[in-house]
Amino acid sequence: MAFVDRYPAAARTARICLWIAFAAFGVGALFGLIQALHRTNTLRIIPSADYYTILTGHGVLLGLVFTTFGIAGLFHWANTRSLGVAPTNERLTQGWLWTMTIGTVLAAATILAGLFDWIPASADVLYTFYAPLEAHPLFYIGAALLIVGSWGAGLDWFLQYREWRESNPDARIPLQSFMVLTTMLMWYLCSLGVAIEVVVFLIPWSLGLISQVDPLLTRTLFWYFGHPVVYFWLLPAYLVWYTVLPKLSGGRLFSDPLARVTFVLFLLLSTPVGFHHQYTDPGIASGYKLVAMTNTFFLLLPSLLTLFTVVASMEHGARQQGAGGRLAWLTNLPWERPEFSGVALAGIMFAAGGFSGMINAGMNINYLIHNTIWVPGHFHLTVGTAYALTLMAISYWLIPQLTGKRLQFRGLAAIQPFVWFVGMVLMSNAMHRGGLAGIPRRTAEPQYEQVSFDAVVGTVGEMRIQIAIGGTLLFLGAVMFLAVMFGTWALGKPDSQLRVNGSIPEPLSGAEESPRVLDNLVLWTAIAVALVLLAYGVPLYDMVADGIHFPGSAPFPE
């Protein structure tokens, strides 16, 4: 029985979330193409001043909207499926769905208004919205609503868990639900920073109620949220890699206990790392930066464990199907099936992104690449591939279960992950190398009069060509994906023969082999809060004590 037949209401909610995510993805991908062609001087259809509006739209639509709605859809399915309990409160579900949607519309409309001179609103403050660059108040209000809505979604899943717990007082939390709940606890903890930044400072300031805000304080609150949000994007991909990828490879997950350890480590370590985005910031003592760096490097541990599990699960799956050889098993994997190939390629690309992330995390090595095009090269591998390609690939498997319709254009779907992969290899390697040459990120112009960029390997011109071709292929990959989704929605008919098997096999080592303390969410949350206080308590106190609106002012507005 397909998911949609068992839980029709939950399937509908998940579908709505995913359709909104895909719509945002389409617009954001188009903006990405415009940027890739503009800043490589390939094709210029907008004035350079409008580049930043397009860039803001790309960052917000992909980094906040596509991700948050995609995660909501995926988690709504995963939590319901693994607990076997339907969402308990339909009005709550409607409430968070509407809150997130209204927030998205407000923020997106304010950004797009920046393209039209006759609309007195704009928000070209980029994804990071560093004060004192100012956006229209509706942008900040929209962003706040999107985040508050996501809190409601988390509440929905915790209520489902409570209902399940009442009838299963002694059982271990089912693995997928465990992953959903720990991810949301991490999200509550980290999004508090951006919520305070936006609600307490940016909204009153943009409305003119207070005259200024402290740039360093608001920036620090942003990065308090700005790095853990990356794990909010990645953990849903990890959920897929741990629970669905082994099955798609033909086997089963190795170890349920180690998967739990991984997620607990993310809950503990994700938030107290934000200062590593501020290594080159004045006004922050180097000791705080060192603490954040240490945490950041230990955060490598759960990712390295995941790398092991991803590769080992694929190998195990292939060997279950009779494959042999040291590496020959790789050819026995079902590469022709997009749900497998996409997820596998996303996992492989993430390893490359992880390595460049280690460079970002190194306090003194970071000097060479901070705010260069290296950085977008890095996160196009993490969020732009690990998350995005995983979500696309798993949609080929999930959407039939959520709609009851067979996937259409399967041939197109089968080549789509490879198009994305090749596009990303070209674009991200050129971006990484461009960063080593000192080419800055976030700029509309590739050339400067007083500055020359010397490539370490290859030439700057060749990098530009790769970025233009890579960006074009990525846009093509996005269009192919959307065509398959739109075709399935419009042409597919309800069908009892879905050709998708939604069941997930039990892991080799089950939860019963792990200590019960792993399921103690209260304990882990308490430790996570303590670590955050340790990393952020004193520096934030310093910044507030020297004047909450600007350094040297009284802590209260005059």
Added chain:
Amino acid sequence: MHVHRFERLWFGASLVLIVAFIGTIVYGAVGPGVAMVDDSGGTVEPSVIADGNYDQVDNFREPGVYDTDDGVEVYVVARQYLFQPGTSEAIEVPAGEPVTFHVTSPDVTHGFNLAGTNVNSMVIPGQIAEFTVTFDEPGEHGIVCHEYCGDGHHTMEGQVVVVEESQFDGGDS
């Protein structure tokens, strides 16, 4: 708790890798002495800088290059969309001598990056970024503002010219 032997090995190797990474960076700080941009530059009220009342600030001087007993001091104001000095006149500094930069902004957040080097700092209103560099050889380095600062951001650039110590004229007095 049952953990597969290969998983245990991987776990251990990962921990070694992590500790080694942290070790190299700590070595970089205490051995070669790679210093971080930190809070040593102090804070300043941005409107004072905007109005050019540098005499009211005890930790920031009028923008320019000063040759002092402790080395060369360079005071730079980064604003939409220029470095002062840097953009209309290059910052001239001697090779082989420590040069301390003090950079601040009166308006929005900017960046100060010598392209292709590890001279790289954010410029945040209200804070003075202070960092010391020794240029080994004469040459020219382009300064890029690498933080988006408004729709003219891509026009914000400048230059540092490193000259032989004998040719350095000592800058402003």
